[in-house]
Amino acid sequence: MPFLESWNHLVPISYYRGNGGVKFVDVFDPAEQAKLEAGVKYTATKAAKHSENVIGFCWTDLGAWPLQNMAKKHWVDYIRSLPETAPGQVAYQQFLSNWEGDATDAQARDQAFLKLIAREYFRVVGTAQRKYAPDHLVFGDRFDFNTADTNVITEMLPWVDAIAIQPPFWAPFPKKKLDEIHQLTGKPIILCDFAIRFKDPGKDVTNWKQAEDSVAAGQQYTDYVKAALATNYILGVFWCNPVDTPKGFNKAGVKQGFFGDGMTERAGLHQAGERTQCLPKVADASIT
Secondary structure, three states: OOEEEOOOOOOOOEHHHOOOOOOOOOOOOHHHHHHHHHHHHHHHHHHHHHHHHEEEEEEEEOEOOOOOOOOOOOHHHHHHOOOOOOHHHHHHHHHHHHOOOOOOOHHHHHHHHHHHHHHHHHHHHHHHHHHHOOOOEEEEEEEEOOOOOHHHHHHHHHHOOOEEEEOOOOOOOOHHHHHHHHHHHOOOEEEEEEOOOEOOOOEOOOOOOOEOOHHHHHHHHHHHHHHHHOOOOEEEEEEOOOEOEEOOOOOOOEEOOOEOHHHOOOOOHHHHHHHOOOOOOOOOOOOO
């Protein structure tokens, strides 16, 4: 089956890792840049074994990019805390000396420096991605609506072919918000992680608006996918968790899948999958 190659270990900033699990690096340090390139090379080399099935590459999932985020820490604070001789601290002090904004507006200052961090990060990772996997699509970092910082996404655009978005796990199709992202980026969008969650005892679905049961979820999913493919920019929709799996990062619970344990069917969902097996209408969503 075709698939996207993705990872969360180059820089562990996915906000769901929890406060103690989110860690940043000095992206201005040549030594750290070499590690990033080596990580991209490793993943691209591994994926090359299945090259005929690899659609493309995604990078960090739901990174703690915004200055206000669920991890309660951000990249600017990390760089600002480095020793005075660290490359990142040197870059930050140089930025401050050239900063022409309002000296009392710390938010604007930090947002401007976050933009420079993103520019350096995507330059390093994007260059390596094109070098080691030149014949594959690049979707870049995976964002949800809360992590899609405008300045960060803008800095990523030169290095990606399309945008990977994880929308909320409920219906209806959020066309207005996705239209805004498409207009901002000028790129096609793939819904890289999505599901309709429904009431299912013992499953990790408490953070989502839940459909009454799997049959209702299947109908909502059908309507959602049809609405997505009716646009001229949605490339496709991925269901989060094909099969029930344990919750990650050593947390208790079971993540709800499209199928139950052992590929057992869930009433209504299997039929929904059959109903949505149609070619996407994305003739105008050209990838450049």
